[in-house]
Amino acid sequence: MATVLPCTHSSSFKFRLLSSNSLSFTPFNICPLRLYSKNRQSFKPIAATLSTVDSPLTSIDGNNEKKKPLLEVTGLTAMIAESKQEILKGVNLLVNEGEIHAIMGKNGSGKSTLSKVLVGHPDYEVTGGSVIFKGENLLEMEPEERSLAGLFMSFQSPVEIPGVSNIDFLHMAYNAQRRKLDEPELGPIEFYAYIYPKLEIVNMKTDFLNRNVNEGFSGGEKKRNEILQLAVLGAELAILDEIDSGLDVDALRDVAKAVNGLLTPKNSVLMITHYRRLLEFIKPTFIHIMDDGRIIRTGDASIAKVLEEGGYKAISDS
Ligand SMILES: Nc1ncnc2c1ncn2[C@@H]1O[C@H](COP(=O)(O)OP(=O)(O)OP(=O)(O)O)[C@@H](O)[C@H]1O
Numbered sequence: 001m002a003t004v005l006p007c008t009h010s011s012s013f014k015f016r017l018l019s020s021n022s023l024s025f026t027p028f029n030i031c032p033l034r035l036y037s038k039n040r041q042s043f044k045p046i047a048a049t050l051s052t053v054d055s056p057l058t059s060i061d062g063n064n065e066k067k068k069p070l071l072e073v074t075g076l077t078a079m080i081a082e083s084k085q086e087i088l089k090g091v092n093l094l095v096n097e098g099e100i101h102a103i104m105g106k107n108g109s110g111k112s113t114l115s116k117v118l119v120g121h122p123d124y125e126v127t128g129g130s131v132i133f134k135g136e137n138l139l140e141m142e143p144e145e146r147s148l149a150g151l152f153m154s155f156q157s158p159v160e161i162p163g164v165s166n167i168d169f170l171h172m173a174y175n176a177q178r179r180k181l182d183e184p185e186l187g188p189i190e191f192y193a194y195i196y197p198k199l200e201i202v203n204m205k206t207d208f209l210n211r212n213v214n215e216g217f218s219g220g221e222k223k224r225n226e227i228l229q230l231a232v233l234g235a236e237l238a239i240l241d242e243i244d245s246g247l248d249v250d251a252l253r254d255v256a257k258a259v260n261g262l263l264t265p266k267n268s269v270l271m272i273t274h275y276r277r278l279l280e281f282i283k284p285t286f287i288h289i290m291d292d293g294r295i296i297r298t299g300d301a302s303i304a305k306v307l308e309e310g311g312y313k314a315i316s317d318s
């Protein structure tokens with residue numbers, strides 16, 4: 001993801017590129033860098049082993065070829081920084097390169113919290129476990145570093161940024177990424193040439209570039225805009241939190257086509273959804289069921305069918 005954060009120190013209102021490659025925006029009241037540094041000190045890695053409910057280490061689709069791990073989450077626990085309430089209670093998850101994972105689960109089971117913890121959202125404090133991304137300790141990285149390492153998150157509820165045009169926002173974030181990578185920044189005309197074909201990918205009209213970020217956008221337009229951010233910034237792991245919510249069937253098709261078009265044998269997707277409909281358009285390698293801050297089941301698409309027919313009770317009974 002790339003989240004641009006406002007640091008509200010002093011009277012100036014600045015945006016900061018948070019983790020990854022979406023340009024989602026989160027209105028934090030306090031500069032997240034400071035909070036995040038504080039969180040890091042309280043993090044204690046613990047040893048944890050994968051249990052039978054974790055993602056299998058080899059593919060269950062019949063392909064036993066050893067795949068390269070992209071994200072390895074082990075025994076991850078985290079609480080809400082302010083209230084100290086524990087939300088994640090030992091999450092284990094393995095995402096290999098080129099895999100698509102879906103996380104499903106009841107409202108409030110911790111799916112969005114997991115995503116936000118992965119990108120370093122300052123509302124949460126990691127209290128245990130480990131997260132390895134591309135062989136590096138993700139939890140030791142600042143949110144920006146996570147973004148530059150190839151992590152992207154689209155938020156469940158993208159926030160509006162009054163007064164900042166979509167194109168300026170994307171341009172700024174894209175150039176911030178290029179600066180960090182020691183690549184030359186793109187001027188406005190070059191950037192327009194770069195972004196124009198991306199609009200087609202998500203089937204968005206050019207007018208959306210001049211409108212303020214997400215301001216007055218319909219629910220579906222906001223979701224398309226998230227995918228535009230992903231298309232602009234790219235990602236090795238794209239975390240899509242309910243990218244399907246509020247989309248009509250055509251928009252869902254466009255979004256799924258855009259996501260599928262961005263996939264490569266090395267890039268992976270972790271998508272959170274409540275509905276099998278999305279999984280028909282973006283076929284997952286694994287589906288995980290989350291409950292009370294843990295992944296309690298992992299399986300193939302048949303889980304989603306059981307879920308649709310019998311609800312979460314059917315999953316626990318099966
Ligand atoms: N910043 C926060 N402040 C207070 N409570 C929080 C915060 N973040 C998460 N929670 C609580 O943690 C629990 C898990 O929330 P989370 O958003 O992760 O659920 P979810 O699985 O994504 O649910 P949904 O399917 O409804 O999106 C909920 O009870 C939620 O109210």
Ligand SMILES: [Mg+2]
Pocket residue numbers: 111112113156241
């Ligand atoms: Mg959620």
